[in-house]
Amino acid sequence: MNGIFNYRSTVRIIVADHRIVAIINYVDVVPKDSRFFKVYEIKYLNAEEIQKKLEELNFMGKTTQTRESSKEDSKSSLSTMKNMAIQFDIPEVVVLQSTNSLLINATKELHTKIASVLNYLDTEVSEQAIPYEIYFLENQDPIQLAGVLEKVIQETLTDKEGKIEKIIQRTDEQILVVPDEATFSLIVHANKKNQEWISKLINTLDRRRPQVLIDVTLVEIRKTDEFDYDLNLINSFPDLIETGGQTGSFLVDETTTVIEKLLQPGMRDRFVDFQVNTGSGTGFYADEHVNALLKAIQTKNYGRILAKPKILVNDNEQGTIKTTDTTFVTKKSSIPVTSGTGGQQSTLIETAINFESYEAGITLDIKPHISEGDLLRLEIELNRSDFGNVTGGKPPDQTGSDIKTVVTVPDGSTIILGGLLKLNQSKGGSKIPILGDIPLVGLLFRSAEHSDIQTKLYVFVRAEIIRPAEALASARNDLERISEQNRTAFEKHEEEFQNHQYVPGFKPEPMSPTKVLESRW
Numbered sequence: 001m002n003g004i005f006n007y008r009s010t011v012r013i014i015v016a017d018h019r020i021v022a023i024i025n026y027v028d029v030v031p032k033d034s035r036f037f038k039v040y041e042i043k044y045l046n047a048e049e050i051q052k053k054l055e056e057l058n059f060m061g062k063t064t065q066t067r068e069s070s071k072e073d074s075k076s077s078l079s080t081m082k083n084m085a086i087q088f089d090i091p092e093v094v095v096l097q098s099t100n101s102l103l104i105n106a107t108k109e110l111h112t113k114i115a116s117v118l119n120y121l122d123t124e125v126s127e128q129a130i131p132y133e134i135y136f137l138e139n140q141d142p143i144q145l146a147g148v149l150e151k152v153i154q155e156t157l158t159d160k161e162g163k164i165e166k167i168i169q170r171t172d173e174q175i176l177v178v179p180d181e182a183t184f185s186l187i188v189h190a191n192k193k194n195q196e197w198i199s200k201l202i203n204t205l206d207r208r209r210p211q212v213l214i215d216v217t218l219v220e221i222r223k224t225d226e227f228d229y230d231l232n233l234i235n236s237f238p239d240l241i242e243t244g245g246q247t248g249s250f251l252v253d254e255t256t257t258v259i260e261k262l263l264q265p266g267m268r269d270r271f272v273d274f275q276v277n278t279g280s281g282t283g284f285y286a287d288e289h290v291n292a293l294l295k296a297i298q299t300k301n302y303g304r305i306l307a308k309p310k311i312l313v314n315d316n317e318q319g320t321i322k323t324t325d326t327t328f329v330t331k332k333s334s335i336p337v338t339s340g341t342g343g344q345q346s347t348l349i350e351t352a353i354n355f356e357s358y359e360a361g362i363t364l365d366i367k368p369h370i371s372e373g374d375l376l377r378l379e380i381e382l383n384r385s386d387f388g389n390v391t392g393g394k395p396p397d398q399t400g401s402d403i404k405t406v407v408t409v410p411d412g413s414t415i416i417l418g419g420l421l422k423l424n425q426s427k428g429g430s431k432i433p434i435l436g437d438i439p440l441v442g443l444l445f446r447s448a449e450h451s452d453i454q455t456k457l458y459v460f461v462r463a464e465i466i467r468p469a470e471a472l473a474s475a476r477n478d479l480e481r482i483s484e485q486n487r488t489a490f491e492k493h494e495e496e497f498q499n500h501q502y503v504p505g506f507k508p509e510p511m512s513p514t515k516v517l518e519s520r521w
Contacts, residue, residue: 035091038111040102044124047095047102053121059091059114132189135199140206142179142186148205149177149186149198209315210467212368212376216321217308217460224301227450229429231443232293239288250291258286312466315370318379324361327387329395331356358396360385368463374411376463380404382417384457409463417459424453491515 042050091106091114104114137145153175155168175198176189188198234250236243240259243249250258261267270287280297313319333352367379381404388397401422409415431437431446438445498510 034107035105036108036111037103037105039096040104040115040118042100042102042118042122044122047097047100050102050118050121051093051095054093054114054117057117059110059117131191132187133195133199134183135186135188135202135206137184137186137202137206139208142181142184145202145205146177146179146186149188149201152201153177210370210465211312211314212370213464213466214311214313214319214321214366214368215308215462215464216310216364216366217306217458217462218323218362219306219458219460221454221456221458222301222303223452223454223456224299225450225452226297226299227448228295228297229443229448230295231445231447232295233444234291235289237289240291250286250293258291259288262286262288311366313366313368315368318365318367321364321366322361324359325387326357326359327396328355328357330354356395358387358398360387360396360398362457364459366461366463370465371408374465375408376411376465377406377408378415378461378463379406380417380461382459386422386455403459411465412462414460414462417461422455422457424451424455426451 091104091110093105094103096103104111106114152170154170171194173191173194175194178187178189179185180187186202188195190198234240234247236247240249240257252258252261258271262269262271271284273282273284275282279299280295283292283294285292307323309321309323311319311321331354333354334348335351337347337349361384363383365379365381369377369379371377381402383400383402385398385400388399399422403417405417407415427450429446429448431442435444436442436446494515498514499508501508
C-alpha cells in the first residue's frame with residue numbers, strides 16, 4: 001500500500017496550502033504609517049536643549065536601513081517588515097528656531113507621552129536655581145569689597161615682575177564676584193552653599209562706620225632780621241676831574257658826573273645829602289677830591305600765616321589736606337635756520353613758548369581708626385616743600401621736610417605734631433685788608449651783611465568722632481550740630497561783608513545774592 005497514491009491526503013495538503021497563501025497575502029502588505037505632525041511651542045527653554053533631553057530619554061531611536069525583500073528569502077522579508085514597523089513607531093523631530101518650537105511626527109501614543117514629558121522639561125526656572133545673587137551695598141565701596149572677597153575665595157601667586165603665575169582656589173567651586181558701581185552692588189556667581197557664607201560675610205563687612213572730623217590748624221611764623229652796611233668811597237688827588245678810569249665815578253645821570261655838576265658856574269663846592277626811606281639810611285658826600293656813598297639798612301619782619309582746613313572721613317579711610325603754591329617757568333622751543341648771506345650762518349628762530357608749572361606746599365594725609373574706649377589711632381603723614389630761588393628761566397630750587405607718625409589720642413583731643421623749623425642764617429661782609437681792621441676808622445673800608453631768617457610751621461590736629469544719629473538714643477546729630485556752627489560763622493562774615501561802608505556816611509547797597517547759601521540760580 002505504500003506505493004498507492006493517497007488522493008485524500010493530497011487534496012488536504014493542497015487546500016491547506018491555499019489557506020496559508022491567503023493568510024500570507026493578507027498579512028504581507030506594506031505597514032500603514034499612523035504618525036502625524038504636531039508643533040510644540042517651547043516657552044522657557046531653548047528648543048535644541050529640549051531635543052537633546054528627549055534623546056537622552058530614548059524617545060528618539062536610530063533609523064534602521066531596510067533591504068529589498070526577496071521571494072527566495074522569506075526570513076529576510078519578515079525582517080524587513082519588522083524593521084519598517086519599528087521605523088514607523090520612531091518619532092521624527094525638527095527644531096524650528098524662528099519660533100523656538102519643535103515639529104514632531106509621531107503616533108498618537110507617542111504624542112501623549114511627549115506632551116507629558118514636555119510639561120516637566122519646559123518649566124520656568126526658579127529664582128532659587130539661578131546661580132547668582134545681587135547684593136546691594138549701603139556703606140562699603142563695591143570695588144574694595146570685591147577685592148576683599150577675591151582674597152578669601154582665591155590666592156593669586158605672582159613672580160618677581162608682578163606677572164600672575166598661578167591662581168589657587170580655596171573653595172570647591174569657582175566663584176565669580178563682579179562689582180557694579182552704577183548700582184553700588186556686588187554680583188556673585190556661586191552655588192547655594194557658597195552663597196550662604198558669602199552673604200553673611202558681606203552683611204558683616206557692609207556696616208555703617210562712624211566718621212571722624214579732622215580739624216587741622218596750620219600756623220607758619222616767619223621771622224626776618226637782616227642788616228646791610230656798605231660804603232662806596234672815591235678819593236682822587238689833585239681832584240676828581242681827571243682820574244685813572246679804573247675806579248669809576250658817581251653819575252648824576254647817564255652822562256653827567258657829580259664833579260662836573262660841582263664845577264658848573266654858580267654851583268656849590270660840595271654836596272652833603274642824607275636820606276631815610278622805609279628804614280634804609282643813605283648818606284652822600286661829594287667835593288672835588290672825595291665822593292662817598294654810605295648805605296645802611298636793618299630789616300626786621302615778623303609774620304604769621306594761618307590756615308584752618310577741615311575734613312570729614314570715614315573710619316579706616318584716608319583723608320588728604322593739601323595747600324600748594326604754584327610757580328611757572330618759561331619753556332621756549334626754537335629751531336636752527338641756516339642762511340647764506342655773508343657766509344653760512346645759523347640762527348635760532350623761536351617757534352613756541354610754554355609755561356611749565358611747579359608746585360610746592362603742604363600735603364597732610366590722615367587715616368583714623370576708632371579703637372575701644374573711643375580712642376583714636378591716627379596715622380599721619382606730612383610732606384612740606386618750599387621754593388628756593390625762582391628765576392623764571394630754570395626750574396626753581398626746592399627744599400622739603402617730612403613727618404610720618406602714628407599716635408593714639410582720646411576723642412576730641414588736640415595734638416601738636418611739632419614745629420618744623422627752617423633757619424637761613426648768614427654773617428659776612430668784605431673789607432680792605434689791614435685798613436678794614438682799624439677800630440672805628442675801619443668802618444670806612446669795609447661792608448657788613450647779617451641775615452637771620454627763621455620759618456616755623458606748627459601743625460595742630462584735632463580729631464572728633466561723629467557717630468550716626470541712630471547710634472545715639474538721646475543725643476543730637478553731631479554732624480548737624482557742627483554744620484550749624486559753621487553756617488552761623490559763615491553768615492556772620494557774610495553780614496559784615498554786606499554792611500561794609502566803602503563811603504563813610506552812606507548806607508551800603510547789598511550785593512546780589514544777599515545770602516549765598518539760600519540762592520537758587
